[in-house]
Each structure stands twice: as structure tokens, then as C-alpha cells.
Amino acid sequence: MPAPHNPFKAALKAGKPQMGCWLGLADPYVAQISAGAGFDWLLIDAEHAPNDLRSITAQMQVLAGFDSHAIVRPTIGETWMIKQYLDAGAQTLLIPMVESAEQARELVRAVTYPPHGVRGVGSALARASNFSGIPDYLQTADAEICLLVQVENRAGMAALDEILQVEGVDGVFIGPADLAADMGFIGNAGAPEVEAAVLGAMDKIVAAGKAGGILTLDPKMQRACLDAGATFVATNIDVTLFAAAMRNTAKAALALLPDQAATGSAKTENASRYLQQLCKHWSHKATAEFDAAQGSITFDTGNRVTMTASADQLEITATTGPRGDLTRWKQVITDHLVRFAFREELSVEWAD
Template identity: 70%
Template structure:
């Protein structure tokens, strides 16, 4: 009886695109929900999510019971850690921050038993062998392990061609976020120079015959990657999806409630001047429309102000969202207008 077939590895070898999702909520219940979505593969993240081997194993178990395949990203490519993940029954692993062919060769040795590798022999204790219920595990396990390595900085990209010559590496994943940071574009993975480096790297991986992979939330980039020949593509992250959805639902709920609104006025012969100054001042932070008589300023936070100028006064209507801080918003408007009107005795009276 051999080791279980790794259908994910087989699909990559056959060139069949596999669509996946990043799992970073570090919770088996959340992973089980994700496993009902129908993704080809789900990556349980041990690098940037608050996971340890036990929590990863819990998530791997529930994913294995679905139609999706679990992949685990290690926090670092240490031989002892790789051994533990493999013995726990994780057949597909992603190792971050690979920068050289020598490092890639060491990882290949770490996932293989002697004499080809250095993986410790302890399968009788291991979940991977079903606790010694698979008699041929030791002689068949190597072929079913899928080793994916992550290239995500300038050093790794410079060594990519040599890395791609290493036998035993099943796939290479390009990490745009860290690569962008190393290229001087921290937080800007969509920068044209970064995207060019990423697509160039992916094309080189595909040309080498190895599986190419990436995580990107950009639909246009996803399409481009598939067209390049990428075969393991993650299109979503559970954490960001959950956070985005929760925030949107909170906002839509609050939208059912009335805004907080207050009016005010200031007697001044320079109302038009102050109206225009305030609109210009906040034009780089919010949406602004104005002329010499009226203006509207709106911010993404839900704060807004309408201004009307007459020959004798400046009339104001300030509003915030149902849970916004109206008093703070009134103070901000008042302080700005007083700075503009420092040459006169300016007083803004609020009707509340």
C-alpha cells in the first residue's frame, strides 16, 4: 500500500491550472467554511498568520475532508520544521524567501528520505503513514511530496534561472509584496516595474517546465498570469475577504440610520472668500464642488459640509455618519475658518 496520491502535484505536473485561496484566520472552523467554497487548493499560512504546527494540522484535517487540497506555508525553510510538517501529513508545502539554488537543493534534500535526502525516518509515529498503517510509506512518500518554493526578493530573482535547474522543486511561487518592498516600492505591488519583474519571472518559470504560482487579488493580473501559463494561482485571502465584507455590511447597516446634521452661521462680509479657501484647502482630501456662492465638501469617512455665501454671512450645514463624531467635526470646521478669517472678529455659531 503506497503513500496517498497527491492530486495537487499531479495536476501541476499535467499543467492543469489550480485556483486557490490563502487561509490566514488560523482557525479550523473558518478553514472548514472556506473548504466548502470549492477552491482547488487552500493554503494554510504559517508565515504571516498566527499559526503553529498544531493549528495548521487542525486546518489541514478539515480541508482534507473536502474537495480542496491543503497546502501549508512554513514560517521558514528549516529542515527540522519541514520534517514535522511532512510527518503531520502535509504533502504540499510552500517555503518562503528562497534566494539561491543551494538553498533550493537543501530544501529538496529536506523533503526526501535517505539516501537521496535527509528527512528523518520516524514514520511509525507519523500521521503521514496513518501511524504505520501504510506499509510502503517510506519507499513511496518522496514521489508524492510537492515542494513549492517562494522567490520574493531581488536576490532570489537574480538567482531564479539557476534555481529553476534544481531537480525536485515542483513549483516556484513569486511573492509580489516582498519583491515590491525590496525594489523600493513598499506596499505598491502594482507598480509597473514590479509587475514587469513578476511577469518576467513567471514566464521564466513556465519556460523551465516547472509549475509557476502567485497570489494576486487583481482580476486583470489574474487573467494575465493564467495567460502566461501559471498553474497554481491564489485569487483571494480569507482574512481580507472577511474584513472587507464585514466593513461593507457595517456601513450598509449604518446607512439605514439618519445622518447627524447641524447648521451654523457666521456674520462676515468675506463669506465667499472663506468658502473658497476652505474648499480649496480640503480638495486634496475629499470630493469638492464649489463656486463663489456655494460649496460642498465630502469625505470617505462620511463627514461632509455644505457652505453658502451671502453678502452678509456664511451659512453652514455640517453632517457626519450615524456613528460619527459631530462635535469633533464642528470644531475642525470652526478652527479652519477662524484661521482663514484671522484679520477680523470671526465667530461661528452652531444651532444646537
């Protein structure tokens, strides 16, 4: 009986695009929900998620009952760590921060049994061999291991041509976020220079006969990479999906409650001047509309202020969302108006 078939590796060899999602919540329950969603593959992340060997193993056990293939990304490409993940049953590894062909060759050795590699022969203890239940595991495992290396900085990009020549590397994943940071565009993986570098690298990967991969939440970039020949593409992350859904749900729930509002007034013959000053002052931070007699300012936070000026008085309405700090918002408005009225002793009287 041979080692279990790796359908993900076979699909990459056949040039069949595989669509995936990142798992960073480090929980088997979430992994099971994700596995039932229909992705071709799911990546269990140990580089930027709070995973360890046991939590990764638990998630692989859950995924084993579904068609979504488990990819594991270790914290770093250390041989001892790779050995543990392989013995735990991982058949596909994505190794971060690969910067040279020599590093790639060492990774090939780490996932390969002797005499061609250095993977420890301890399969009798391992989930990978079904705890000695697969008699031919040692002889057949190498062919089913899929090694993906992650190129994500300028050093790796400079060495890409040499990395692509390393036999035993099945695919190269371009990490746009770290690459953007190293190129001077931290937090902006969508910069034209970064996208050009990513697509240029994808062209090289495909031309070399390797599988190309990427994680991007930008639909246009997803399409561009697939059109360039990428064969493993992740389109989202469980963490960001859950966080966005929870925030939007909370926002919708709070929207069911009434806003908080307070009215106030200030006796002054310069009401029109102060109204316009406040609107101009906040116009670069918020949406401000005003003329000599009326003005309104609306912030993205939900804080608002409306004002009406007469010959001897400024009428003010301060509004926040249902959970806003109305007391502080009134004080902020008061402080600004008092500062504008430094030539007179202005006092804002709030009704409540």
C-alpha cells in the first residue's frame, strides 16, 4: 500500500487552477466550516497565526474528511520543523521567506528521505503512515510531497531564476505584502510597481514549468494572476472575513438604536463668522456644508454638528451614534468655538 495520493500536487502538474483560502483563526471548528465551503485547498498558517504542531494536526484531521486539501505554512523553513509537520501528515508545505537557490535545495532535502534527503525515518510513530498502517510509506512518500517556496522580498526576486531551476520545488508563491514592504510600499500591495513585479515573476514561474501561486484579496489581481498562468490562488482569509462580518453586523445592530443628540446656544454677534470658521476648520477631516446662516459637519465616525446663525445667537445641535461619547463631543465643539472667539468671552450653554 503506497502513501496517500496528493490530489493538489497532481492538479498543479496538470495545470488545473486550484482556488484556496487562508486559515489563521487556528481552530478546528473554523477549519471544518471552511472545508465545507468548497475551496480546493486551505492553508493552515503557523507564520502569522497562533498555531502550533497540535493545533495544526487537529485541523489537518478535520480537513481529511473533506475535499479541501490541507497546505501547511511553517513559521520558518527549519528542517526539524518540517520533519514534524510531515510526520503529522502534511503533504504540502509552503515555506516562507525563501531568498536563494541554496535555501531551496536545502528545503528539498528536508522533505525527502535519504539517501537523497535528510528527512528523519520515524514514520512508525507518525500519523503520515497511519501509524505503520501503510507498509510502503517510506518508499512512496517522496513522490506525494508537494514543496512550495515563498518568494517575498527583493533578494528572493533577484534569485528567482536560480530558484526555479531547483529540482524538487513544485511551485513558487509570490508574497505581495512583504514584497511591497521591501520595495518601499508597505501596506500597499496594490502599488503599480508591486503588481508589475508580481506579474513579471508569475510569467517567469510559469515559463519555467513550475506552479505559480499568490494570496490577494483584490479581484482584479486574482484575475490577472490566473490569466498569467497561476495555478494556486488564495482569494481570502478567514480572519479578515470573520472580522469584517462581525464589525458589519455590530454596525447594523447599533444602527437600530437612536442617535444621541444635544442642543446648545451661544450669545454672540459673530455667530455667522464662528459657524463658517468651524466648518472650514473641519472640512479637511469631514463633510462640511455651509453658508453665512447655516452649516453642518459630518464625520465618518458618526459625529455630527449642525449650526444656525442669527444676528445675536449661534444655535448648535451635537449628534453622535448610539454608543458615541456625546459629553466629549459637546466639549470638543465648545472648545473650538471658544478658541475662535478669543476676542470675546463666548459661552456655550447646552440644554442638557
